[in-house]
Amino acid sequence: MRTTPYKDVTRAKCERCGERAAYQWSGACAERRSRIVYHALCADCDREGNELTMTWLHGKAKAEEIMRGYE
Numbered sequence: 488m489r490t491t492p493y494k495d496v497t498r499a500k501c502e503r504c505g506e507r508a509a510y511q512w513s514g515a516c517a518e519r520r521s522r523i524v525y526h527a528l529c530a531d532c533d534r535e536g537n538e539l540t541m542t543w544l545h546g547k548a549k550a551e552e553i554m555r556g557y558e
C-alpha cells in the first residue's frame with residue numbers, strides 16, 4: 488500500500504494484472520481513515536475501473552453510452 492504519489496507511474500506495475508502501469512488512482516483508505524493511498528493501474532484496468540464506477544453511478548445503459556465516447 489502506497490501513501491505517497493508515484494513520481495513516474497509508468498515505472499510501476501499495474502496492481503491488478505502486473506502490466507506496466509499508465510495511471511494512478513488515489514482514494515481514502517477505509518482502514519486508515521483520512522490517509523490517501525495511491526494505486527497504479529494499466530490502461531486496460533483503468534478503463535475497466537472507470538466502467539465499473541460509471542455503472543455504479545449512472546446505471547448500466549448510461550454507462551455503456553458514456554464508455555463509447557471514452558476511447
Ligand SMILES: [Zn+2]
Binds near residue numbers: 501505530
Ligand atoms: Zn492492469
